[in-house]
Amino acid sequence: xxxxxxxxxxxxxxxxxxxxxxxxxxxxxxxxxxxxxxxxxxxxxxxxxxxxxxxxxxxxxxxxxxxxxxxxxxxxxxxxxxxxxxxxxxxxxxxxxxxxxxxxxxxxxxxxxxxxxxxxxxxxxxxxxxxxxxxxxxxxxxxxxxxxxxxxxxxxxxxxxxxxxxxxxxxxxxxxxxxxxxxxxxxxxxxxxxxxxxxxxxxxxxxxxxxxxxxxxxxxxxxxxxxxxxxxxxxxxxxxxxxxxxxxxxxxxxxxxxxxxxxxxxxxxxxxxxxxxxxxxxxxxxxxxxxxxxxxxxxxxxxxxxxxxxxxxxxxxxxxxxxxxxxxxxxxxxxxxxxxxxxxxxxxxxx
Numbered sequence: 001x002x003x004x005x006x007x008x009x010x011x012x013x014x015x016x017x018x019x020x021x022x023x024x025x026x027x028x029x030x031x032x033x034x035x036x037x038x039x040x041x042x043x044x045x046x047x048x049x050x051x052x053x054x055x056x057x058x059x060x061x062x063x064x065x066x067x068x069x070x071x072x073x074x075x076x077x078x079x080x081x082x083x084x085x086x087x088x089x090x091x092x093x094x095x096x097x098x099x100x101x102x103x104x105x106x107x108x109x110x111x112x113x114x115x116x117x118x119x120x121x122x123x124x125x126x127x128x129x130x131x132x133x134x135x136x137x138x139x140x141x142x143x144x145x146x147x148x149x150x151x152x153x154x155x156x157x158x159x160x161x162x163x164x165x166x167x168x169x170x171x172x173x174x175x176x177x178x179x180x181x182x183x184x185x186x187x188x189x190x191x192x193x194x195x196x197x198x199x200x201x202x203x204x205x206x207x208x209x210x211x212x213x214x215x216x217x218x219x220x221x222x223x224x225x226x227x228x229x230x231x232x233x234x235x236x237x238x239x240x241x242x243x244x245x246x247x248x249x250x251x252x253x254x255x256x257x258x259x260x261x262x263x264x265x266x267x268x269x270x271x272x273x274x275x276x277x278x279x280x281x282x283x284x285x286x287x288x289x290x291x292x293x294x295x296x297x298x299x300x301x302x303x304x305x306x307x308x309x310x311x312x313x314x315x316x317x318x319x320x321x322x323x324x325x326x327x328x329x330x331x332x333x334x335x336x337x338x339x340x341x342x343x344x345x346x347x348x349x350x351x
Contacts, residue, residue, distance in 0.1 A: 001044075002042050002043070003040060003041065003042050003043070003044060004042075005026065005028065005040070005041075005042060006191065006192065006244075007191075007240050007244060007246075008028050008030070008040055008238070008240055008246055009028065009109065009192055009193070009194045009245075009246050010026075010028070010070075010192075011192060013090070014070050014087055014109075017087050017088045018070055018071075018072060018085065018087035018088075019085075020072050021072070021074075021084070023074060023075075024072040024073060024074050024084060025041050025042070025043070025072070025073050025074075026041065026042075026070065026071075026072065026073075027039035027040055027041040027046065027048075027070070027071055027072075027073050028040050028068070028069065028070050028071070028238065029065050029066065029067050029068060029069045029070075029071060029238070030045070030067065030237060030238040030239075031067065031235065031236070031237045031238070032065070032066065032067055032235060032236060033235060035049055035050075036048070036049060037049070037050075037065055037083065038237075039071065039073060039081065039083070040238075041073065046073065046081040047081065048071075048073055048080075048081035048082060048083050049080070049081075049082060049083065050064060050065065050082070050083045051074075051082045051083065051084055053084075054083060054084065054085070054086075061104075062094070062103065062104075062105055063086075065083055065086055066105040066106075066107065066108050066236075067107055067108070067236040067237065067238055067248055068107045068108035068109045068110060068194060068196075068238060068248060069086050069087065069089065069108050069109065070086070070087040070109065071083045071084075071085065071086050071087065072084045072085040089108045089109055090108075090109050090139065091108065091109060091110050091111070091138050091139035091140045092105060092108050092138055092139065093105070093106040093107045093108070093110060093113060093134065093135065093138040093140065093196055093198070094106060094134065094138070094260065095134055095256055095258070096258050096315075103260065106196065106198065106236065106250055107196040107236060107248045107250065109194060110138070110140045110194045110195065110196045110248065111140055111141065111188075111193045111194050111195065112140055112141045112142075112143055112188045112193065112194075112195045112196070113135045113138065113140050113141070113142045113143065113195070113196050113198060114143055114145045114185075114188075114195055114196065114197045114198070114205075115128065115131040115132065115135060115142055115143065115144050115145065115198055115199060116145045116147055116197055116198065116199035116203045116204065116205050116208070117144065117145070117146055117147070117199055117200070117203055118146070118147045118148040118151075118202070118203040118204055119146050119147065119148050119149055119151060119152035119155065119158055119173070120148050120151045120152065122200055122202065122203050123158055125161050125162065125164070125165050126304070126308050127200065127256070128144065128162065128165060128166070129165050129266055129267075129308050129312070130256045130258060130312065131198060131199070131256065132165070132166065132169065132265075132266045133258055133261030133262060133263060133266045133312055134256070134258060134260070134261045135198075136261065136262035136265040136266055137260050137261045137262040140196070142169050143169065143170045143171075143172065143188060144162060144166055144169055144170070144171040144172070145172050145174060145185070145197075145208070146158070146159075146162070146171065146172065146173045146174065147174060147175070147176070147203055147204040147205075147207075147208060148175060148177075148203075148204055149173045149174060149175040149178070149180050149181065150175040150177045150178050150180070155173070159171070159173070164302075164305075165266075165305070167268055167269070168268070172184045172185060174208070176204065176207050176208055176210075176211050182211065182212075185212070186243065188245075189212065189241055189243045189245040189247075190243060190244060190245055191243070191244030191245065192244065192245070193244075193245040193246070194238070194245065194246045194247070194248065195245060195246070195247050195248070196247070196248040196250065197209060197247060197248065197249055197250060198250050201251075205249060205250070206249055209239065209247055209249050212241055212243075212247065213239055213241055213242075213247075214242065235251065236248060236249065236250050236251070237249050258312055258315045258316050260316065261312070261316060263309065263312060263313060263316070266312075267305070267308075267309045269295075269300075269301060270284075270292055270301065270305070270306065270309050273291045273292045273295050273301070274291070274292055275291075276291035277289060277290050277291045277292065278290065283310075284306060284309075284310065285310075292306060293306075
């Protein structure tokens with residue numbers, strides 16, 4: 001049986017961007033297990049490894065294949081599939097990783113990112129800001145999916161909290177148990193679309209995908225001791241839906257480090273206010289004429305929102321530093337305040 005790769009997101013743009021050599025075939029990475037990759041082709045699934053040439057030329061771990069990539073495959077003398085080339089990526093969702101300067105790729109070539117957050121004990125808008133920051137930088141459209149609505153007793157309050165940090169981002173409230181909101185997901189799950197599901201452990205990603213896929217994933221029920229789900233996804237995997245779309249299920253991330261992100265989009269109101277500050281390089285801490293702090297004082301921006309912005313800003317500035325540079329940067333931030341204040345006063349009096 002021949003597999004129609006359109007069901008796996010193949011487009012004419014992908015075909016135009018990837019030149020196959022004689023004997024090579026096209027495939028998409030649908031799973032990864034260390035150095036081995038599951039690849040879907042017109043002939044079915046193949047297990048593959050990258051060629052020595054591709055591995056040698058890879059400038060960083062991010063240059064290796066990831067789930068969602070389109071690749072060219074060839075076969076060796078022992079009929080082992082080998083990945084020869086990777087098509088240019090249309091979008092890349094990545095997060096920070098310990099001791100890695102280029103981050104860790106979560107998924108590639110995605111159209112939409114479903115940021116899943118449950119409406120029970122896991123609800124956390126500060127974490128949502130983190131996911132929005134990396135999502136806006138990916139090149140894909142973020143959509144907030146609030147799960148387990150049937151367990152929520154203060155929905156209106158939580159929706160207001162989400163609205164405060166997600167200007168311009170669609171928000172869908174759903175429940176697999178009752179079917180609420182599932183129809184609202186369908187416009188994003190049409191033929192040719194690829195949607196990545198991200199979120200913390202136990203928020204119901206796999207359960208939701210299971211419902212959309214007609215029960216092909218293994219999931220477990222909610223733990224009764226802490227109201228969290230028992231997630232079973234241990235590796236990223238791409239799965240075709242009956243609608244013609246593909247979804248990428250990802251393991252729950254207990255800690256989401258920021259590698260690169262778009263803070264101006266996530267914190268649009270702070271970015272707009274920053275243009276009105278007296279100094280172009282205002283840190284919004286103690287400088288005179290700071291429009292952002294003025295907004296905090298009158299209550300149009302919460303102090304928690306500003307602190308979250310500053311925390312993510314610092315975290316992004318630390319990415320790519322080695323341990324010694326990281327230590328120096330933190331010392332400078334902690335103990336460099338006196339010199340910074342002296343420079344502010346000098347500028348203030350000069351101006």
